[in-house]
Amino acid sequence: MTDINSSANPTAHHATRAFIERAALMLRAENVRKTFTLHGQGGIGIEALAGVSLDVERGECVVLVGPSGAGKSTLLRCLYGNYLASGGSIAIRDDNAPLQHLDITGAAPHDVLRLRRNVVGYVSQFLRVIPRVSTRDLVAAPLVARGVAEDEANTRAETLLARLNVPQRLWSLAPATFSGGEQQRVNIARGLIARHRVLLLDEPTASLDAENREVVSSLIVEAREQGAAIVGVFHDEDTRERVATRRLPLAAPRTRTPLGVAA
Template sequence: MTTVTRAPERAFLDNDALMLRAQDVSKRFTLHTQGGTSITALSDVSLDVERGECVVLAGPSGAGKSTFLRCLYGNYLATDGMIAIRDDSRAERHVQITGAEPHDVIALRRSAVGYVSQFLRVIPRVPTLALVAEPLISRGVDENEASERASALLARLNVPQRLWPLAPATFSGGEQQRVNIARGLIAGHPLLLLDEPTASLDAQNRDIVAELITEARRRGAAIVGIFHDEATRESVATRRLELSAPAASLIH
């Protein structure tokens, strides 16, 4: 873990390589149906990630790895701490997503942050090819070029061409996950958050995904990911961040 020494107001200006800064991030959930019990899922996690790094989150089940990724993406609002992500369109060169307006978070996701979850969540009846091409089109890429690039990536991920005109809701788990990976990687975001992207894949397709992740890192992407497969983890990681389960997880 990189030692955090500078506030985000200067850090992104002083270091062109810095893509992500998280300081003392914690997350608690309140169970309103169980008498207001509070569960601590994540406690005081700090991390800096620079371009060209792949930081793998490690630790036992319950350590908060997926919770941390969702906080980084803005799906969960951190209870405590600060998360900032580089945005070179701003004078301060970053957006502090802990407290940002929703439209700023959405814009940041479009321009800077790619996210691959364990499960594909899409609008029903949208064809696979259109689904994968959409992140490019939303960034202004011509539709024909976007479709060509989507086709090439789907082919590389061994998604059969006969499936491209179909919506992926009825695909196998492995096919859906490969579509999910293609959609998450195609836009070449400078920051990638990957939550077990290879969990549903066989060894051959895990290797292909590991190659794509390594290529993204070598192009300069900053990557934070969870990989339960040890071979994939060893293949892609430049370093690890070890998380441990919070000492006291229940508060009544």
């Protein structure tokens, strides 16, 4: 884990004070930027995020809104550490860290993995299918990784799968041949089962019908009411209206420049 010298890093100092003074604060992003460089096209830089900041506390659901290309999914991937931000900082509460938070933009990979296991959950609209692993085991895996007994983890997985209307006959099967909606519901169950304190949700209801969207919305609201800090992207207005406590508008960045040339 990176040791932050607050006297040399004003941003880190502000984050440290915020996490110490605000017990409900779970996530802080400050001036997050992301640029993708197309080396095969003359070093053109595609600016995906141009300085996004937000704080998220326990019991909040911040919904990202904006047009296609505004960087909503990119921001979620930066918050999770799948993308390394090109600038700015992202800090997530980590009670096991000396400063009560982890700056994932400079963290060691093993610290990011530990944070994902214990604090941060991520749900996308796509399920990463693992061959020959049953649906039940796939959903239970995040609990088993935390040390929960396998029988208890499987029972909780079955309860969640039943609530998400995944037929019992599918629980012992690998989900590679499931429909898109069934796979998405399995993915949601896997993402929600561990009750992470921070949840990042990227279009989790995109392939679902109205009935199952309502079930997922209810689960998200329950997680929020139980104290989860949530940042999400949702494709339909009804879901946004149901789950959001506030919205963060994002606008598409305006520049595409050769690498090294200021916009």
